[in-house]
Amino acid sequence: MELEWKTVRLEDVDFQDTAFAIPGFKDDAALFRSLNTLGLIHPLVVWERESGRFVLVDGFRRMEWLRRSGVEETRFLVYPPQTPEARILKGRLEDKIFRGNLNLAEKVQIAARYAPLASGQELRRRIFPALGLSSKDDAVSRWIQVGRWPAHHRELLAREVVSERAAYLLASWNDRDRDAALALLDALRCSASIQMEILERIREVAVRDGCPLHELFRREELAAVTDSPELNRREKTARVRDLVARWRYPRLHRKTQALRERIEEARLPETTVLAPPPHLEGDRWELRLSFRNPEDLEAQIAWAKDFCRSPRMQAIWDEFEETSTHGVVRK
Amino acid sequence: MPIRTVLVEKAVRRSPLVQRLRERLPHARFQEVDSVPPASSRVRDLLEVVHFKGRFWRPCPGTRVYDCCGYQILHFGTQCTIDCTYCILQAYLDQPNLRLFGNIDDLLREVEETLAQNPERLHRVGTGEFTDSLLLDPWTGLSRDLVPLFARHPNAVLELKTKTAHVDQLKDLPHGGHTLISWSLNAEDVIRREEPRAASLTARLEAARKCAQWGYYLGFHFDPLIDYPGWRDGYRRTLEALFRAVDPSRVVWISLGAFRFMPELKAIIAKNHPRTRITTGEFIRGLDGKLRYFRDIRLELYAEMVKALRAWDPDLCVYLCMEGPWIWRKVLGFEPAERGGLPRILDDAVRMRMGVMGGVTSGG
Ligand code: SF4
Numbered sequence: 001m002e003l004e005w006k007t008v009r010l011e012d013v014d015f016q017d018t019a020f021a022i023p024g025f026k027d028d029a030a031l032f033r034s035l036n037t038l039g040l041i042h043p044l045v046v047w048e049r050e051s052g053r054f055v056l057v058d059g060f061r062r063m064e065w066l067r068r069s070g071v072e073e074t075r076f077l078v079y080p081p082q083t084p085e086a087r088i089l090k091g092r093l094e095d096k097i098f099r100g101n102l103n104l105a106e107k108v109q110i111a112a113r114y115a116p117l118a119s120g121q122e123l124r125r126r127i128f129p130a131l132g133l134s135s136k137d138d139a140v141s142r143w144i145q146v147g148r149w150p151a152h153h154r155e156l157l158a159r160e161v162v163s164e165r166a167a168y169l170l171a172s173w174n175d176r177d178r179d180a181a182l183a184l185l186d187a188l189r190c191s192a193s194i195q196m197e198i199l200e201r202i203r204e205v206a207v208r209d210g211c212p213l214h215e216l217f218r219r220e221e222l223a224a225v226t227d228s229p230e231l232n233r234r235e236k237t238a239r240v241r242d243l244v245a246r247w248r249y250p251r252l253h254r255k256t257q258a259l260r261e262r263i264e265e266a267r268l269p270e271t272t273v274l275a276p277p278p279h280l281e282g283d284r285w286e287l288r289l290s291f292r293n294p295e296d297l298e299a300q301i302a303w304a305k306d307f308c309r310s311p312r313m314q315a316i317w318d319e320f321e322e323t324s325t326h327g328v329v330r331k
Numbered sequence: 332m333p334i335r336t337v338l339v340e341k342a343v344r345r346s347p348l349v350q351r352l353r354e355r356l357p358h359a360r361f362q363e364v365d366s367v368p369p370a371s372s373r374v375r376d377l378l379e380v381v382h383f384k385g386r387f388w389r390p391c392p393g394t395r396v397y398d399c400c401g402y403q404i405l406h407f408g409t410q411c412t413i414d415c416t417y418c419i420l421q422a423y424l425d426q427p428n429l430r431l432f433g434n435i436d437d438l439l440r441e442v443e444e445t446l447a448q449n450p451e452r453l454h455r456v457g458t459g460e461f462t463d464s465l466l467l468d469p470w471t472g473l474s475r476d477l478v479p480l481f482a483r484h485p486n487a488v489l490e491l492k493t494k495t496a497h498v499d500q501l502k503d504l505p506h507g508g509h510t511l512i513s514w515s516l517n518a519e520d521v522i523r524r525e526e527p528r529a530a531s532l533t534a535r536l537e538a539a540r541k542c543a544q545w546g547y548y549l550g551f552h553f554d555p556l557i558d559y560p561g562w563r564d565g566y567r568r569t570l571e572a573l574f575r576a577v578d579p580s581r582v583v584w585i586s587l588g589a590f591r592f593m594p595e596l597k598a599i600i601a602k603n604h605p606r607t608r609i610t611t612g613e614f615i616r617g618l619d620g621k622l623r624y625f626r627d628i629r630l631e632l633y634a635e636m637v638k639a640l641r642a643w644d645p646d647l648c649v650y651l652c653m654e655g656p657w658i659w660r661k662v663l664g665f666e667p668a669e670r671g672g673l674p675r676i677l678d679d680a681v682r683m684r685m686g687v688m689g690g691v692t693s694g695g
Contacts, residue, residue, distance in 0.1 A: 208611035249613045252625045279615035280626050282396070283657040321661075323627040 003045070004080065009073040010066060013046060013054045019085070020047075020057045020092050022113070023151065024106045025158035028061055035065045040074070047079040047088050054078070057092055090117050097130050104167065105158035107131045111140075112147025134168075142171040150175065156182050163192030169199055173213065180217030187226040190237045198240060201248040216247075255280065255319075262319045266312035271300060276320060334429075334470070335376040337361045342382035343433025348471055349380055355470045373427040375412060378467075383432035387441045391460070396618040397653040398667045400586075401674025404460040405442065405489075407432055407473060411462045413494055416525040416604040417555055420461065422596050429462075431471060439476055446484045453678045453688045456481070459492030465512075466493070469500050482507030486688055488681050490550055494529035496538040502545055508685055511583050512542045513550030516573065518565025521557045525609055532569060536576035543581040548685050554588030554652050556632045558612050558624055563635060570639045579644035583684045584677060587636050588652030591623040618655070626658065633662040648680035 044059030044066075056063055057079065066074060079088050093110050096102065102110070114127050120140070128135035133143050146157070146167050156162050162170070162185055170178050181202075185195055206213045216222075225231065225239045246253045263274055273288040287304060291297040307313055337359050339349055344363055353361060359378075367379045383406075391402035408431040410420055432438060446454060458464045458477070468474050474491065481489040482505050489510045498512065514535045517525075522532055530538070539549055551573065556566070590609065592600075597610050614622040623629070633651060640649050650673060651659055656666035667673040681687050 204611045208608050249625075251627060252613050252615065255625075255627060281615055281623075282618055282655060323630045 002080075003077045005043075005075055006048075006078045007073055008046060008054055008076045008078065010063075010071060012052060013056055013063070014049075015056070015063075015067075017055045018060075019055060020089060021060050022092075022096055022106055022109045023060070023154070023158075024103055025155040026061070026103075028064065031061055032065050032068075035062065040066075043075060043077045045077045045079070045092075047083060047085075048081045050081060057088055058095070086117055089113065093117075097127070102131070103158045104160075104164055105154040107133055108143050108147035108149075108157065108167075109154065110147070111143045112145075115144045115147075139168070142168055145171045149178070153178060153182055156186060161186050161189060163195050165192055166195040166199055169196065169203075177213035177217070180214040184217055184222070184226060184240070187233075188237045188240060189233050194237060194241065198244050201244045205244075205247045252280070259316065259319050262316045266307075266316060268307075269300075269303065272304075274316070280320070333376050334359050334378045336374075337378045337380060338367050339363050339380045340367055340382050340433065341365055343380055346380075346433040346435055348431065348433050348435045348473070351472045352378075352380070352470055355472075367430075369425060370428055371424075377428050379428050379430040380433040381430060382434050383437075387432070387438040388445050388456075397655050398651070398659070398673045399653065400650070400677055401455070401672075402490075403454055403456045405438070405456050405458045405477075406461060407435075407438060407458055408467075409461045411466055413463055413466065413526065413528045414603075415494070415529065416600060416607040416609055417590060417592065417596075419592070419596065421599045421603055422593065424599075429467070431467065435473070435476060439480060442477075442480060446487050450486055452486060453681060454487040455490065455674075455677060455681060456487060457490040457492055459490075463495060464491040464493050465495050465497040469497050472500065474501055475504065478504040478506045478510045481509040484509070488685060488687055492550075492552065494526060494535065496530040496534040498538045498542055501542060501547065506545075506547060508546065508548065509687060511548035511550050511685070512539070513552060514539055515552045515554060516569055517553065517555075517557070518559075518562060518569050520559065520561065520565050525557070525607060532572060536572055540576050543577055547581075548583045549577060549581050550584050550586075551582065552586045552588070552652070553636060554586055555590035556587060556636070557590050557609065558628050558632060559608070562632070566632075566636060567639065570636070570643075574643050579647055580684075582644070582647060584648040584650060584680050585640060586650050586652045587633050588654075589624050589629040589632050591617065591621045591653065594620070594622055597622070619653075629654070629658060630661055633658070637662055648676065648684070650676060 040062060042059075042062075044062055045057040046054040047057050049055050054076070093114050096106065096110055111123070111128065111131060111133060115123065118127060123140055124135040128140060128143070133139070147154075149157075157167055162182060166185065170181055173181065181199060184198070188194075188198075190198075202216050203213065205211070206216055221243055222240065225236050225243065228236065231239065259276055259280075266274075268274055271290045273286070275286040275288075277284050289297070289300045289304065291300055334356055335358075337349075337352055337356065339361060341363050343349060349361075352359075367381050385406075387406050389404045389406055391399060391404055408429070409423065409426055410429045411418065412429060442456075458473075465474070468491075477489055477491075478501065481487050487509065490513055491510065492513045492515065494515050501512065504510075516532065516535065519532050522529060529535075539551075543549055553566070556562075559565070590612065592610070594616070600607060600610055610622075613625050613628060615625045617623040624632075633654075637649060640647060649663070651662065656668065659666050667676060670676050678688075682689060
């Protein structure tokens with residue numbers, strides 16, 4: 001079952017059959033320019049499924065270039081008809097893996113395509129490490145799920161709109177929820193850690209409120225931000241984070257906001273920063289003074305002394321101490 | 332008791348504990364092995380009995396920032412099949428099965444020695460840190476060893492903490508007023524959702540009532556307190572049931588602890604209990620690195636509980652578990668340091684309520 005050279009007419013290759021396709025959703029323009037200049041360097045591979053009819057195995061983008069260039073026939077490397085399909089697929093996947101330079105979309109597709117051809121142990125020990133994908137715990141099944149996403153979702157992986165961690169999180173979401181999540185990430189194009197923050201918080205809100213995920217992603221408040229023509233992506237991301245934080249931590253958000261407002265109302269000098277305990281936890285506040293010289297410092301300390309006893313400080317303090325608690329013993 | 336297999340390390344096959352298990356679990360299959368092999372996932376009906384070579388007696392792992400109770404832990408086994416959604420033991424992935432230490436004689440010797448070394452010190456000792464104190468007690472009979480032992484020592488009290496109603500074996504033990512049996516209590520909605528395999532609230536309180544009748548002192552731990560819609564009603568009903576069930580003079584202490592957990596536990600909880608909402612509260616990272624409700628929520632939970640408990644018995648020792656002094660002050664009106672620290676507060680409760688180490692009993 002050796003590969004052999006054959007001249008094949010393009011019209012004898014079944015373009016609809018994508019059994020061996022692993023789309024990388026890459027920009028064809030650069031490749032086409034190179035092909036225009038240098039022509040084909042590596043041969044395309046086909047399988048002669050039945051006598052005179054061929055299925056493309058390797059070279060999908062180059063085939064597209066050939067067709068566009070009006071080429072009618074060319075030399076192919078051909079698997080003979082009796083070659084088992086699984087063997088060809090395995091060879092194709094191995095070749096892709098070890099040729100390297102794969103994007104996430106390609107990696108997960110290879111994982112998904114390899115899954116029925118290899119044992120769980122081989123996937124975990126050899127294939128996944130070679131792909132650079134985690135094979136711990138349930139990671140194998142998750143990446144295989146990702147590899148089976150519809151093409152328009154996989155394309156977002158290739159375009160790095162979705163980070164690897166976010167893809168892992170989204171692996172088990174149903175199509176509808178994932179569709180909504182990916183639309184949001186596509187609108188924001190934010191960093192991997194911010195993607196995770198947004199997705200995890202929204203998921204927790206959904207669990208907490210017993211509400212379908214896609215409904216949360218389609219809330220009007222969110223759409224108003226993502227669809228806004230006035231905001232750039234960075235501004236949209238900041239607003240979405242704030243909005244999602246408000247949904248996820250409503251009381252903490254309200255309290256932090258109120259405290260911030262009281263501090264702003266106090267109109268502290270520009271040389272001064274007053275900060276409550278981080279996350280309001282503990283009893284360590286911070287007052288930072290910046291000064292130019294000892295006299296300036298003395299003046300600022302005098303200001304700070306007055307400020308301690310001022311109604312403005314009291315208002316800030318009251319806001320901090322205020323809880324909706326009933327019956328708290330107050331000193 | 333759905334234990335079908337008991338895996339016994341040969342080194343402890345003749346231990347009294349194994350003998351008792353053989354007698355009380357007649358249908359279980361006992362298998363002897365040189366050493367229990369590591370397990371990567373839980374086998375529910377398996378009990379491992381191993382030869383434990385570490386320290387049985389350990390201090391409670393407190394933190395610097397949040398006040399710790401100064402408890403001493405008696406380590407007799409690990410894991411628990413009650414499977415509360417929030418249980419920290421889920422994070423002990425390398426030892427997922429129920430496990431007991433078969434060399435009970437070593438444990439008892441270590442207790443005797445430790446108590447004898449510090450005769451002037453009051454020891455508050457508990458067994459429920461790495462498992463439930465009474466989950467297997469009807470079969471292990473461990474309380475038959477421990478309760479009389481603590482009765483013989485004037486400087487120690489034993490707390491057996493549980494979410495079960497396994498108390499009948501305690502009935503005639505000579506406890507000498509040195510053992511308190513304590514229950515973790517919660518709102519019934521929380522019990523239903525987060526502790527579905529534990530005894531019901533009614534069963535726990537009925538067991539507490541029986542123990543009080545047999546002369547035991549009692550403790551109650553509202554830990555973890557959970558913030559959920561309707562928590563006020565839920566906890567009020569539980570408190571009312573508690574107040575109906577027992578006489579406050581038998582109660583040595585009641586602790587309150589709002590839910591807190593290591594961040595790593597979140598993913599484990601999501602995996603083991605995909606339907607729970609328990610990790611979706613408004614948590615912040617506390618000063619000890621654990622996730623805990625942000626302060627206003629904790630204050631609300633505690634204040635409501637304290638108000639009701641104070642009305643029940645103003646002299647009752649109510650304390651906060653792993654909380655900062657700033658929370659103590661707002662909830663209870665003082666900081667532990669002002670009263671010598673939390674360990675001292677609890678020692679005083681033992682002296683006053685149980686009359687141990689020079690105190691006067693108030694009710695028994
Ligand atoms: S009863 Fe205690 S030890 Fe057992 S699962 Fe629940 S929290 Fe864990």
